Amino acid sequence: MSILMRIYDKLYAAFGPQHWWPGRTPFEIALGAILTQNTNWENVQKAINNLRDADCLTPDRLYEVPQMQLAQLLRPSGYFNVKTRRVMAFIGFLVKSYDGDIENMRPVSTSLLRKQLLDIHGIGPETADSILLYALDRPVFVIDTYTKRVLFRHNVLDFKCTYDEFQRLFYDTLPGDVALYNEYHALLVKTGKLYCKPKPLCYGNSSIIECPLLEMDSSGK
DNA sequence: GACCAGGCACATC
DNA sequence: GATGTGCATGGT
Numbered sequence: 001m002s003i004l005m006r007i008y009d010k011l012y013a014a015f016g017p018q019h020w021w022p023g024r025t026p027f028e029i030a031l032g033a034i035l036t037q038n039t040n041w042e043n044v045q046k047a048i049n050n051l052r053d054a055d056c057l058t059p060d061r062l063y064e065v066p067q068m069q070l071a072q073l074l075r076p077s078g079y080f081n082v083k084t085r086r087v088m089a090f091i092g093f094l095v096k097s098y099d100g101d102i103e104n105m106r107p108v109s110t111s112l113l114r115k116q117l118l119d120i121h122g123i124g125p126e127t128a129d130s131i132l133l134y135a136l137d138r139p140v141f142v143i144d145t146y147t148k149r150v151l152f153r154h155n156v157l158d159f160k161c162t163y164d165e166f167q168r169l170f171y172d173t174l175p176g177d178v179a180l181y182n183e184y185h186a187l188l189v190k191t192g193k194l195y196c197k198p199k200p201l202c203y204g205n206s207s208i209i210e211c212p213l214l215e216m217d218s219s220g221k
Numbered sequence: 222g223a224c225c226a227g228g229c230a231c232a233t234c
Numbered sequence: 235g236a237t238g239t240g241c242a243t244g245g246t
Contacts, residue, residue: 032227033227034228036226036227036228037227037228037229038226038227038228038229038241039226039227039228039242039243039244040225040226040227040243040244040245041226041227042226042244042245043226043242043243043244043245044227046243046244047243075242075243076243076244077242077243078226078241078242078243078244079228079229079240079241079242079243080241080242080243081241081242082229082230082240082241082242083241083242086229121229121230122228122229122230123228123229124228124229124230125228125229126227126228126229127228127229130227142227144227144228145226145227145228146227147227185227186227188227189227192227193226193227197224197225198224198225199224199225
């Protein structure tokens, strides 16, 4: 069994299902993916609640709302000027390419969708992959800071490896299963929050193991 | 007051 | 290609 599958089994046994992504609709999930960039989820939820209270939680309404007003609604999520532009870019794409309905993306291939998402200003690999996996149910593995930290601290990959290199390891050693990818990423975030804070640990010391639930036995099995 | 939080674009070398 | 920096609120 691969190291990644063993880690998954340990995490699932320890924490159980995480019921991700926290969002009511695919569109809300996509918005959350943008708003949570480098940001605590509780702050994102406040911004999403603002949008809901202002009746702005649909592509049509967001397409109409003035930029200044949108920025104020997004304020609690931090980087609100940046995120306002990014949300507007995403909405513009959705309206222009998919008639303002994320459901119209369903028939399109995953590889094409990923290219289109990455072309949108403010959507990088993690945000694109989060939308693909959690909003559109595609077998795409999301790599985030916690994923890198947890794997690095278990000597699976170097922290300096690229996004694609981390992702490749998951594709090479796990089946392409949406439910598995969904749960695994959520479990890595859960574990990272509990055990893999950036300090006082040093990224340069790969021998440090700070995730006790993940420690393997001496035979490496 | 310091640190942290589910990135990304852009400038510079 | 690698490295550094700006973006910002809110909780601990």
